[in-house]
Amino acid sequence: MRTGLPPALAALGAALLLSAVEAEGMECLTRAEADIMLLVDGSWSVGRANFRTVRSFISRIVEAFEIGPQRVQIGLAQYSGDPRTEWQLNAHRDKKSLLQAVANLPYKGGNTLTGLALNFIRQQNFKTQAGMRPRARKVGILITDGKSQDDVEAPSKKLKDEGVELFAVGIKNADEGELKMIATDPDDIHTYNVADFESLSTIVDDLTINLCNSVKGPGDLEAPSDLVISERTHRSFRVSWKPPSDSVDRYKVEYYPVSGGKRQEFSVNRLKTSTVLKDLEPEAEYVVNVYSMVEKEYSEPLKGTGKTSK
Template sequence: GLAQYSGDPRIEWHLNAYGTKDAVLDAVRNLPYKGGNTLTGLALTYILENSFKPEAGARPGVSKIGILITDGKSQDDVIPPAKNLRDAGIELFAIGVKNADINELKEIASEPDSTHVYNVADFNFMHTIVEGLTRTVCSRVEEQEKEIKGTPSDLVTSEVTARGFRVSWSHAPGKVEKYRVVYYPTRGGQPEEVVVDGSESTAVLKNLMSLTEYQIAVFAIYSNAASEGLRGTETT
């Protein structure tokens, strides 16, 4: 997603506007420059309220990163808005160009300054920081995805019939690739499973035996790990 600001921030496009790198680059090339004031604090509050929302394309369990680019000292207070963003779990990088205030950039950015604050003399020198910034952002996303793992919760069964029922749960944190729903008769039998996409939080179990209690376990599957099972029972 991208927002521009001067005295009045505006969204140019949301996180879910483009599906490919080429589409994003094309949008950047055609972006009109917005001149005017430098109300950075107002802009930070604006993106917190408008950009990092589910309706704007933000997804649960996915790293949230904001990169501020400014060419001047802010005309309003940046400290509370920046803290609000960081407290909301948004990692901030600050890039200053020309007349930006380095101390202000440090007040905005997440720690450490050595990897989150950049300053260049002119827009023509932006290319000198792209490689390092890209490497840092990508590594932070990978680190956060490793940190954000957990177990699904709130197991609920519904739509119970003699031959099946629906299982629902609340999402596990982090980037879940899929969920495995394992089930088998309490009195003994071969375990079976249903696999659904990580964006789903429900599955229907079919062709079960009537008048039978079933053990259920829901596992969140990550790229390199699986969660503990969320367990329950239901009787057909």
Template sequence: MSAGASMDFLRSFASVGYAYDSPRVTVLEDSIKTEKMETNVTEDCKGAKLADVVFIVDESGSIGTSNFRMVRTFLHRIVSSLDVSQKGVHVGVVTYSSMPTAHIYLNTFDDKNEILQFLNILPYQGGGTNTGAALNFTREEIFTEQKGRRKGVQQVAVVITDGESDDNVTEAAAILRRDGVTLYAVGIENANKAELEKMVSYPSHKHV
């Protein structure tokens, strides 16, 4: 579920809907393979060709090595379908468990192949699930002009998580949304759907 942009928004720059609550990451991969683009082109779809998109990826211990490999594949497929360029889509990547880590800032790469190569080796650490801290970190350290945030460009964050957060996500998510970021969530395995719905942009059924 999410809020702000419509479901067509993510479809416009990735061949998959923006938010999912799915028992397995493989379901997400299947939806990428089978999703059909809708014929109606909304304003959100047009805007998606020019966007700053940050993926906030849960790497907690409950994910496990095999599932994290599938998360890498999922990210690889989405980024492959983005119009990544200096004047197009910019991509950032944050992973988090007990603590968040910035791997790619919005101004790190403007070459899609470099991002894809990095995603292939995105490290997995394990640990707790502090989603609220990751949202605050992303707002303070990633969505900044110094790190590549562009004025007048759609700002999008996609949280990928499999479990209930160990900290409070509601306030952190609200602050991030107030900062002009459309927030989507991808729920994997044991994700708390109610928590995801509180996190994402309105209406939640379009962003989770």
């Protein structure tokens, strides 16, 4: 289960964080095909103002992918009492068209029947006649702000049994146990829960990275292994890893404070298997991800944390 920053801090910096994420962004560089279906809660509890924030959140996810019939397709269904397809998987053949559709997404209103909506996308959207490609990876992303008024266990199990990898993003009044029940295991990759809509900006990068890894699938590139943190000072520490068995062009090292903050990254020569992170905050814990890279493609991350000394 991933959570956002504390509510007061998230609210204070939401606009700045969202603009920074949009400005920097990230790209999911892969030749893999994937069909991603977004299932968006449009019930009355969301509200029109918050629904605009949800649109921005979805746009940020879309921006990361190469959209097209030979790459990633993204469809969207909105639900409350009665779910409806806003556009099918193959409706938008390029990123510009898809982003325009997201910007124009209307707010529905109604009750929260998540189980009904999960059945709907299985029966109506994850179908070849609706644009699904048989060999593409299948991913579903639920975005909801409340507890469902119907059963979600059976509908989510049916989707997973049919090969759909499910992510669940909960906001404000979402039920944590229900999110975990819906999402694919493990929870720490597929389940997110934030205190308010403004805090969506604090999880968008992490969610997008995990989505990208799901789209690429296992085995595209072997990741480094055995992350070790050493030589800790109050402003730095060394990160070391073991190389993969296959050759790489370089490594990408990415790090950011566990408490929230700017994500930074740099490249490391393929002949090196360690580097020092400098200019860190004293007695602060950082998330560290190390990727193998070949040309513009990268592996799943080798994940860890490191903490500076006093």
